[in-house]
Amino acid sequence: MSLAVAETDVADLGSIVAAALAHSPAARTLLADLESRQTVPEDAVRDYYDRNRDRYLTPDALRRGIDPFGRTAPEDFVPYDRAREPITRELQRAAGRRAFFAWFDRARADVEYAAGHEHPGDPGHPDHEHRH
Template sequence: MTEPAAVVQGEPVPKNRVDAFLETVPERPLRGAGLHSSAAPPRGATSHDGESVNHRHYAALSAPARAERQRRRWATQVVVADELARRAVAERGLPPVAEASPTQLLAVAENDVADLGSIVAAALTHSPAARTLLTELEAEQHIPEEAVQDYYDRNRDRFLTPDALRRGVDPFGRRAAPADFLPYEQAREGIARDLRRAAGRRAFFAWFDQARADVVYAAGHEHPGDPTHPDHEHRH
């Protein structure tokens, strides 16, 4: 076995898993890779040797070398997410899932990157276990009727009928009539589904942050947003 890129719950995650994943990713994997708030470094995360990167060594690297270093650190997070998700699926007694493909080219929708952050978006694309876990977390979410009704009341512009849209009806104006809006009974199921999906994603973020809190990373594989490193990248 090659040297570990990280250690998860006492078990090594080999560097060759990160290498295999990188083979599926373009050189510039995703715009803003690792820079979304949902991809923030877990609190208490440490490198393998517990020391920060030597800044003088970093300064000596060429721009391409620095970019590749960040790319590898980003990829490590995606592989760690797959490993943690596979463990979570097993712990929950869910049916076994296929392993993440080491050869399938990674293709992540830009909207998902914007909504989820590139690490989580890539993990959900790459890892069947992560998708299974997200589906399970979504199913666990209870959305109160009051929350659905409140969303409908506060977002009237989203429920204008096609005819009202053609007529340019102001959904918040005095001239808007009840007939200009899709009835609550018809909108309710879609609203509840969207709210449950959003709650499931929040639950996934919370799980991921907690699950990786004790992961130990080898030097050069730390989170790309780790502020103890001179090239950290973490923007909102």
């Protein structure tokens, strides 16, 4: 069986959310909808670009070993106009995931697991720190 969630995303999502997304088309649809409805203010996009200069070095600047937080020239960086759209999508995705996590936490807040079927990392479980 193929997972609908990339293995690399499981660590970011957490195992319970990843399992829900892997096995529930409705959960995947909700996540996609939440991601698409997020609006990211222009100043947040610009702030992200400015604070993460290391992510926007040009290939030439990388080859030359430019320190993005040291002495640089404007041509050492991908121009903001080219980076803006990918940053916006990344921030929308992150905001959508936060909205999904909040919805998921509310949806399972009153769930009571049968004895022996609790999630091992659930702090509500009396033995949640037990490891093998």
